[in-house]
Amino acid sequence: MDTTIPKYLLVEDHIRQQIKQRKIIDKLPGERQLAAELGYSYMTIRKAIENLVDEGLLYKVPTKGTYVADRKTQKTKTGTIGYFLDSRIAGGLSSPYYSQIFDALQKATAREGYSLIYFTDTNESDLQRTLKKLDGVISTCFPRVEGFIQELKAVVPVVVIDNSAADKTIPSVILDNFSAQVESVDYLCSLGHERIGFITGLEDSDVGKNRYEGYKSGLQKNGIAVEPELVFRGNYTFGSGVSGVDYFLSLEQRPSAIMCANDSMALGAISKLHQLGLEVPEDISIIGFDDINVASQITPPLTTIFVPINEIAACAFNMLQCLIDGKPLENRHIALAAHLVPRGTSAEVAAELVTA
Amino acid sequence: MDTTIPKYLLVEDHIRQQIKQRKIIDKLPGERQLAAELGYSYMTIRKAIENLVDEGLLYKVPTKGTYVADRKTQKTKTGTIGYFLDSRIAGGLSSPYYSQIFDALQKATAREGYSLIYFTDTNESDLQRTLKKLDGVISTCFPRVEGFIQELKAVVPVVVIDNSAADKTIPSVILDNFSAQVESVDYLCSLGHERIGFITGLEDSDVGKNRYEGYKSGLQKNGIAVEPELVFRGNYTFGSGVSGVDYFLSLEQRPSAIMCANDSMALGAISKLHQLGLEVPEDISIIGFDDINVASQITPPLTTIFVPINEIAACAFNMLQCLIDGKPLENRHIALAAHLVPRGTSAEVAAELVTA
């Protein structure tokens, strides 16, 4: 008999082992029963259980009994949620789109008295330390972080945005990228454009694929053949916008308009055109995607697709709150609409291009 | 005798009142003494005290006694710090400068296993709830939030950035705005500019004042008289850059160069000049301040002052960590240097303006 370890700690450890060995699955024996079985006083049992309740391993329902806490539904709420973004995203949180997403999420969470922590993929011990602070996570989803998201889901409720997760049990809020790109093509065709270049985003995700598919579908809808030479593979960076223009201008017949799968690439394309002495939109029209803050501030103001960032944030947070509170979700997957905002980088196709 | 309120809760409230009324300053009477004084059993006293200890109001030193917890020194660390920014800042966290600051702070804190929560001025109960989650706060300081910062300081360690706090016991990391502006003037003078306009920031803070003072000092240093008509009062927004250009172009003799107290105003100025058919830098040179990400991406790339944002973030966080750990600070106030980055919006003054 080890007299240096208090008995209540022995009881705590005994209960921990019973749970770990699945001898206690959900409901503990009553306190008086435990006292009889283990041969300790009732008050000692109560003290041990009280500590495990404080620790979050157990919870009590008065008059009913004591239960093993399910981490995701019974944990004491921290009042803090996390926003996860892959650390390989260029510019991270200082990139225009993601800083707007984060700002919108922060506002949505603050309205409900929640705090928001931003985190990226990190080592395991830092991750676990961070997750202990969180009631749930909203994550921008890309295929390359699916494993990571599963890891998050094992610990806390998760909602994904931008792309749906492969695991369809994870709720998602995404954008209808396809229809938005069709709308851009429609608009350019209404301006008389027939050679429309496209700088893709990354096609390793639905966002990238759907923006490209929307471009192609829009062309077909307007009776324009899809020409592979009018497609440049981009990666969402300013630099690939620059490279895209280099490529298009090397064609025998350059496009009269260029759609870019995001605004940063559109900025790069415009920069390069200006550098080469070409006018936007007089010589070539440019359309972006995202409507980042700067889009309306450059000269000329960028024609782009408006993304309802505040709505995405609010929607995702509402879904996460339902998960945290154990309430049912009405819809597990929501796709919000985006729409074209015509500004100064798009105009009717120049006359000499029509006749060419 | 109210039989619906448990006695241990009555004891908890009694102790709370004693502390609030300063009848207990530091050390509580012994548990047995309290039991005798209040007429409850020793075990009831212990239970009440145990709860207050769990709550963080008290702490116990075995064999010595029970003490009132000093919030700043005895609290269990949460591993989370806050970044506070006045909610009236235009664009909030999605504005280029602050999103870069936040990103840099997040990286600096993550390196030490800390999490970062962004918060703005908010109602009292949300503030207290948020502060409970924090080990300390880094705050962008403006005169109008001095009171708020004092409130923060009463609860957690605080470090300020951008402007020093009036309360000089609060450590600060600021930028040498004065010398940076002198450098801009020097540079413009080396390009032959003699009429240099200045769009100020807000002069309700040292940042705004020092950028203006640096402009004036730079002029005097280069033997140029300071002309009040060449100064336009701005407010750091794109719109006031636009208005500044309107004002300068209304002068009989417009300036050949315009310095702006931040990049957003520079973007506005450029936009307006382009709108009016003027060329940058051919007709008017423009210099910004901050070197936000977009500065190098617009056409032409913006000449601006590079601000060592990563260094500010790391420095501020290191100071805060010392405060949290109770370590002495080497320097309480640090001013970091900024430097001019010449790009495409500045050039030699045009010939017709020199002769005019």
Added chain:
DNA sequence: TAATAATTATGCTATATAGCACTTTAAACG
């Protein structure tokens, strides 16, 4: 006066006991 021993103070552990209010189950009654 200094050193040593005894006493006191302190929070901690542990047991025993006797209810209370509420919920669920079983037994009794019509």
Added chain:
DNA sequence: CGTTTAAAGTGCTATATAGCATAATTATTA
């Protein structure tokens, strides 16, 4: 068989008591 009553089960509150180990204070002794 349905309804009512009683019993059992459950966590909760409250008190009393008797130590334990450690530190500080007081008393005693050399």
